Amino acid sequence: MILSDKRILEEMEKGTILIEPYDRSCLGSNSYDVHLGRWLATYKNHQLDAKQHNEIASFEIPEEGFILYPHIFYLGVTEEYTESHAHVPFLEGKSSTGRLGIDIHATAGKGDVGFCGHWTLEISVKQPVKIYKGMPIGQLIYFPVEGEIAVKYNQKQNAKYSGQPDKPVESMMWKNKF
Numbered sequence: 001m002i003l004s005d006k007r008i009l010e011e012m013e014k015g016t017i018l019i020e021p022y023d024r025s026c027l028g029s030n031s032y033d034v035h036l037g038r039w040l041a042t043y044k045n046h047q048l049d050a051k052q053h054n055e056i057a058s059f060e061i062p063e064e065g066f067i068l069y070p071h072i073f074y075l076g077v078t079e080e081y082t083e084s085h086a087h088v089p090f091l092e093g094k095s096s097t098g099r100l101g102i103d104i105h106a107t108a109g110k111g112d113v114g115f116c117g118h119w120t121l122e123i124s125v126k127q128p129v130k131i132y133k134g135m136p137i138g139q140l141i142y143f144p145v146e147g148e149i150a151v152k153y154n155q156k157q158n159a160k161y162s163g164q165p166d167k168p169v170e171s172m173m174w175k176n177k178f
């Protein structure tokens with residue numbers, strides 16, 4: 001089951017879903033459109049190492065837009081800060097971004113119950129494309145959970161991406177023990 005527009009609004013009134021900034025016109029029948037924040041980032045090294053802390057360099061998208069290229073992997077961020085205290089939020093692309101050949105996550109766009117923060121976008125493109133800050137980039141959908149949650153994401157000791165800021169956050173895989 002996916003929450004409808006009315007249910008999303010009810011949950012926002014209860015405070016179990018927070019989307020900031022919020023604009024009624026961005027609410028679809030069963031989703032909420034999110035926008036590209038002004039910061040992008042790329043990894044400093046071409047060769048990444050899953051055991052190491054791979055650092056990124058962030059830069060602002062200029063007013064006139066910024067061209068993304070297929071051979072480069074970018075991290076972006078949503079303009080929106082969100083909280084979901086009772087539902088599983090999923091970040092999905094939009095058909096209109098997909099039709100421009102823009103992918104906004106590399107694997108699952110699944111969030112966790114209790115995730116609070118801006119969403120980091122794992123951006124890759126199929127052909128050169130100019131993007132702009134504030135453009136619609138994806139949509140959030142919300143799933144109810146079956147059963148009780150013992151530990152929500154914002155209560156987990158080792159949650160790597162809790163409270164993500166309005167800048168892209170790099171992979172914290174290096175914090176995993178393996």
Ligand SMILES: O=c1ccn([C@H]2C[C@H](O)[C@@H](COP(=O)(O)OP(=O)(O)OP(=O)(O)O)O2)c(=O)[nH]1
Pocket residue numbers: 091104105108109110111112115118119120121122153158159160161164
């Ligand atoms: O495209 C995405 C997908 C998820 N998230 C956020 C929301 C989610 O709640 C959090 C953690 O995601 P996940 O559990 O998939 O990451 P992990 O690598 O397993 O980290 P952790 O060990 O902290 O769970 O990252 C994003 O910012 N962008």
